[in-house]
Amino acid sequence: MKLLVTGGAGFIGSNFVLYMAEKYPHYEIINIDALTYAGNLENLKSVEQHPNYRFVKADITDRSSLEALFAEGVDVVANFAAESHVDRSILEPDVFVKTNVLGTQTLLELAKQYGVTKFVQVSTDEVYGTLGETGLFTEETPLAANSPYSASKAGADLLVRAYHETFGLPVNITRCSNNYGPYQFPEKLIPLMIDNALQDKPLPVYGDGLNVRDWLYVEDHCSAIDLVIHKGVNGEVYNVGGRNERTNIHVVKTILAELGKPESLITYVKDRLGHDRRYAIDADKIRNELGWSPQHDYESGIRKTIQWYLDNREWMEGVLSGGYKDYFEKQYGER
Numbered sequence: 001m002k003l004l005v006t007g008g009a010g011f012i013g014s015n016f017v018l019y020m021a022e023k024y025p026h027y028e029i030i031n032i033d034a035l036t037y038a039g040n041l042e043n044l045k046s047v048e049q050h051p052n053y054r055f056v057k058a059d060i061t062d063r064s065s066l067e068a069l070f071a072e073g074v075d076v077v078a079n080f081a082a083e084s085h086v087d088r089s090i091l092e093p094d095v096f097v098k099t100n101v102l103g104t105q106t107l108l109e110l111a112k113q114y115g116v117t118k119f120v121q122v123s124t125d126e127v128y129g130t131l132g133e134t135g136l137f138t139e140e141t142p143l144a145a146n147s148p149y150s151a152s153k154a155g156a157d158l159l160v161r162a163y164h165e166t167f168g169l170p171v172n173i174t175r176c177s178n179n180y181g182p183y184q185f186p187e188k189l190i191p192l193m194i195d196n197a198l199q200d201k202p203l204p205v206y207g208d209g210l211n212v213r214d215w216l217y218v219e220d221h222c223s224a225i226d227l228v229i230h231k232g233v234n235g236e237v238y239n240v241g242g243r244n245e246r247t248n249i250h251v252v253k254t255i256l257a258e259l260g261k262p263e264s265l266i267t268y269v270k271d272r273l274g275h276d277r278r279y280a281i282d283a284d285k286i287r288n289e290l291g292w293s294p295q296h297d298y299e300s301g302i303r304k305t306i307q308w309y310l311d312n313r314e315w316m317e318g319v320l321s322g323g324y325k326d327y328f329e330k331q332y333g334e335r
């Protein structure tokens, strides 16, 4: 099997490459990534020497730089590449539309032209909008994206659907809830709060801190995508989530308690514009139809994650200093 992973230098993509390379050492894995601020090849150090792994620096919106790779023959595309941070999408929506919508359409076109056997679009629960106090997102929940980020992901989802309906492209869409774990860029809630707490800096909590997210340990997301690649019924959407709903303030307090830091570090700040109140995923379909089950609950996952950041301070320092950007040239030279 020849697997093309896009965005494999980012948080979830790099965890996925490591997961697949270990589980299927005989698969050929090609990782393409534009290495934006969020892409970090240091995440992939342990797989660099793997004989069946290859990294190619490329932008998913640039068809000409991808064509040769597809012409070599690709079986499966797993599209993780995206602009992923909601706050950035509020400040600068253009690049979200370019990468998330146009980039996905460029990949779909190549997948159609070169006849891939599966195209998995890694999407998000945020395309469904927001929930009130009760209820869960199912695959039938109408799309009602509220941020430029989620709107661009919803646009991509509709293009993926359209390539299935119109051209018969064998696709799946996965819609996962909030991930956490190793290698997450410290603009996102959990690594940001761990890092600030370790440095005794204020922990900025948006609004009243009572927004709810449904947390999933990243490895459990990887196992879901693995299953969808191998067993997903073409054209189907699969929600992914572990029923770990927590308020943001609860998450922040868990981190402070685990690190032995005082709650006086918590600082309430201005709310995010258009801040979705609550996400919660009904994952019965992937559980019942594909046999997926997550291996981590919130308590064990968050402890493991905090320990990883404690054990990998140099990774965080590299990210915060921007030092990881030198890594590509050191490792691969100019291209």
Ligand code: NAD
Binding pocket: 006, 007, 008, 009, 010, 011, 012, 013, 032, 033, 034, 035, 036, 037, 038, 039, 040, 058, 059, 060, 061, 079, 080, 081, 082, 083, 084, 085, 099, 103, 122, 123, 124, 125, 153, 175, 176, 177, 178, 179, 180, 185
């Ligand atoms: P991330 O920001 O950590 O990584 C994104 C990666 O994509 C980076 O390596 C970046 O360099 C690369 N990239 C960006 N623009 C590119 C382009 N034009 N061409 C090629 N590569 C490009 O994001 P993440 O948190 O790992 O999310 C990965 C995917 O999973 C995204 O599609 C996101 O929407 C989705 N998702 C994320 C979560 C979450 O909680 N983080 C939850 C559900 C779904």
Ligand code: TDX
Binding pocket: 084, 085, 086, 087, 123, 124, 125, 126, 177, 178, 179, 187, 188, 189, 190, 192, 204, 205, 206, 207, 211, 212, 213, 248, 272
């Ligand atoms: O400093 C902060 N303070 C704060 O209160 C940050 C960065 C966030 N928050 C709140 C906003 C959200 O309610 O914490 C919650 C989580 O925020 P993020 O980590 O930015 O994640 P979210 O906006 O929920 O989106 C994430 O999950 C779905 C990913 O970034 C998306 O890529 C994914 O699709």
